[in-house]
Amino acid sequence: DTEVTQTPKHLVMGMTNKKSLKCEQHMGHRAMYWYKQKAKKPPELMFVYSYEKLSINESVPSRFSPECPNSSLLNLHLHALQPEDSALYLCASSGGLAEGTDTQYFGPGTRLTVL
């Protein structure tokens, strides 16, 4: 099973709402990632978790709050977002950060629209 699942597929929220994106993998991977992708642009790394601990925060605004409840799950909590935060949010996982030829497996993404 090389699948990363993400829910929901689509999300529309107002600027005052609080919502969460979910990501799950059952490949035994120990590294998980959140990316943001705007239309016709490459993905931009937001957060990296390694062994359920936040390893990297790429200077992401605090209105995005990641959480890794266990080794298979990764959440992204959203609060007080801006319209410019509308994008495709991709989750990925890999065996580990130090694995040189490690492949990052991407989920299908959540299409987020902030009104």
Added chain:
Amino acid sequence: KNQVEQSPQSLIILEGKNCTLQCNYTVSPFSNLRWYKQDTGRGPVSLTIMTFSENTKSNGRYTATLDADTKQSSLHITASQLSDSASYICVVRGGSNDYKLSFGAGTTVTVRA
């Protein structure tokens, strides 16, 4: 700054024809290079991966080449199919301790019947 440049930005080909996509990078030190296929609104899917010592890798109708000396890679699609319509992204990983991937902007391929 590590950069990955892809060309062309987009191309249209007829079903059954071949095409070649280009990727130039400046990432150093170099660990590996991947080509991903991304359908619209979906996550990227890995097609091939090549390390420094590999200069060609095939996956079905997709063949990737790598020239680590000139820091160039290409992806050749043979006998294109309508399902090949997607964005193809070149992704380079730096040294083995570098977790970050450098993404190209992608080439959008449209296959027409």
